[in-house]
Structures are given as C-alpha cells and as structure tokens.
Amino acid sequence: MSYAKNLRCRECHREYPLEARHVCDFCFGPVEVTYDYDAIRKVVTRERIERGPASLWRYRDFLPCDADSAIDIGAGFTPLIEAKNLGKALGLKKLYIKNDTVNPTWSFKDRVVAVASSRARELGYDKLACASTGNLANSVSAHAAAAGMEAVVFIPHDLELGKVLGSSIYGPTLVKVRGNYDAVNRLCAELAGAYNWAFVNVNVRPYYSEGSKTLGFEVAEQLGWRAPDHCVVPIASGSLFVKIRKGLQELWKAGLIDEPKTRMSGAQATGCSPVATAWQEGTMNFRPQRPNTIAKSLAIGNPADGYYSLVQLKETGGACGSVTDEEIVAGMKLLAETEGIFAETAGGVTIASLKQLTEQGHIHPDELTVAFITGAGFKTVEAVAEALNPPLEIDATMESFDAAYNARVAQGVA
C-alpha cells in the first residue's frame, strides 16, 4: 500500500485526488504528492528499509504507488563512493560521488520512470509516452517493455544513432519529429493534451518527480543515516534538484535522520543556463533560453521547476555553476581519470561546476559534499571523441611497440 494522501498545488495549496494531473486548475501552479507522515512514522524504521530490496523500492513507504505491483527493472540503490582522488585534485576533504550511471538504462531517469509507469498502470493507462532527447526515451521504452505496456516516444529528427537505438531496442513506437527545438516542444505539449496516454513528465509528472527523492534517501542511508553538508546537482527541469532535498526532509519528518541543513548547489551548462543566469543576476524571474550546448540531457530552456530551484538555492545558501562546453569535456575527463567513472555530458557539467564553485569559495574543503552523476558516458561519446588521446597503432613486433610507447612517454601522456 501507499501512504500518498492527495495532490496539492505548490502555489495556492488547493488539493486534488491522486489522479493524472500536473497543474492546478485555478492558478496553473504545479501539483505535488502529499503523504500521511503520521502513518509513515508508525511503520518506517531504518531496519525496515535496510531489509528491503537493493532498489529504490526499499523506500516504498515514501512513494506514491503500491510497491508490490510496481514495474521493477532494478532502478536505484546505486553506489555512493568516496572520491578521494577527485577530492584531492579539487581540494575537498570529504567528497562523494553518487554514481547513477549504473541504472538499468544507464541514467537516473529509471528512478522517475519506475514510479511514473507504476502509478500510470494503477490509474488504468496502458500506454506510456514521452518526448525526449535520449535518457528519458530509453527508460520509458524499457519500462513499457517490461510491463507489457505500449510506448510512444517522440524524439527530435536529428538525434544521434546511439540514442535512437537505445530506445528502439525495446520496441516502442518511435516518432522522429522534424523541426527546431521550440517546434518539437510545442507539438509535444499539444500531443500530451490531445491523447489520453500517460505522458510520464506531463500528466503523471507529480508521480514521476517523486522518483527523484530516492536519490536523497539513498545518499543519507549510505552515509550512515545522515544528510550531506552540501549537494551539487545538475539542473535541467529543476525537478531532480528540488526533490533530492525533499527526500532528505522526508527522512527527517519520519524521524530517521537529524534535521538536514544541506546546502543545495546547482550545475548548468552556459549554453543553457536559465537558472544559473537568474541566480547570478539575483532575480527569481528566470528568462527562458534557446539551448546551445553539448549537454543535451540538460538542454531545457524553459525549466518547469526553474523558479523552485532558485528558491531552493536561496533558502539553503547554495550557488549555481555555469560551465562552457570545453569545461564540460574537461570535467568528464577529470572524473574518468580520477575515479574511473565515465559519465555523460551532464556529469561533466556537474564536475566542472563542482570545480568552479570550489574555486570560487562556495564549497568549503571540510564540507561533506556529494556530487550527483546522473548518466553514463557511452550515451554521449561524440562529446569527448576528439578530446582523447588516440590509441597507439603498431606492427606486431616488439620494436614497433617500443618505438610507439617511448614516443608517447616522451610526450608525457602515457
């Protein structure tokens, strides 16, 4: 069973039943799931969670669907590693990496889609849909396949082959939409209104976004039931950024951790930085942008939770990094070379922002800091292909190897 109580508007606090709805009819504010925390407190314990499955469903008491009938392809409970080498390189004494590259479809989207698809099925939907440039499309296609549901996935017409195959292998109806970013976006908003399907990030968005809370739950549990001092999180729609904090606060409300005083900092690519720009200008009114960055998984020019991200930055004393494409590639390489983790471009944004915010003094060396790496590098190989050393090519002789290897050593890059 679920302890979800209702949907409530974040702006005017009007309440609605637990239906497929993402905005308030009166003020157009976003609605989010509320829970019966008194009931949760009576049943939940650290031990109960620790006895649960090694997936996000160990936090079933805090999720808006029945875990016993959930669509479970093993999302969540990913490693939290102490990043000593990267910490040393950046001058941070207690740095951790939350490695969400190892989810079933290699990104954190499996968390949100696991919850959205499960709730969609409970609400009677038999079709899942989304509009995506990669990660979300992969995850919706995989979850629909596992659940025996139909998937209809809309993608821009010029998406890279790897990302297309990463969805089509699961057998969805894949629709390439011709047009620029704005046109694709507007068409998909209309489609979501016209078809009675479960668009995971539109009409079932309140449930979808609850999946992101599980990153907050996991980090606290993996740190020995305590909240970090500082989190650095990539910001696309802003939902992940906001919900990680909600997860930490819910653990506190349930009596499982002390009150979190976590500073929440964001990470954006300069080529799509509506939140970072507003934060730098000291305004709560972000201006939508047309994305132009290699970090396509963060390329949301008009973020649904942009305002709430700015509120959270202010409330927690966080900061927001803004990094160039060159810094993103350098961030990907730095993470790989220090910690052995190959992240996608969004991970490069996070690591480059972590570096930037540390150098600017926003992150203190003694803070227990967690950087969230949300997707795997094999999804965006094009971004780094030209920035890496080419392999040595030799004849099948010792002499040929010695010559090539010594030349590489002489360059100082072996």
Added chain:
Amino acid sequence: MAVKRVRFTFPENLIREPIIYRLGHEFRVITNVRMADVDEKTGWVVLELEGDPDEIERSIAWAQERGVRVDPVTGDVVEG
C-alpha cells in the same frame, strides 16, 4: 473553438508595448491573463487564448514575429 494556455515572455524593448491588447484586436481570439509578473526589464504573462485553432496559431506567430517568446505554460515537455 479551442483554448490554449501559453506563457509569453517579453524582452525589455517590448515591455511598454500593448501586445496583448493588439493581439485581441488583430485576431478573433479571446485573451485571458491568468498570471503575470512584469517589471521594467522583463516580464512574463500566462495567457489563455480562446478561438479557432488556426486563428490561435496565427496570433501566436504574430506575437513571435514581434519578439515575444512563446512557451507551453508547464515548461519544456521535451526532456533529456
């Protein structure tokens, strides 16, 4: 008749222009301001546009030609 919810974002050079008034006169579209925040440098307005679907699209194209950015109310639908 159809109703479309959109978010208009105005650049600084259009803040003083009566764009919504003119849109309602140039096109057979009923405009209904539901939320707004406008200051001296920038501004946004959440609007409901009611009318024939083609006429609504023409009115949106007209606003865009004048430099208004038009987005879905709920933020971007396309995600990473």
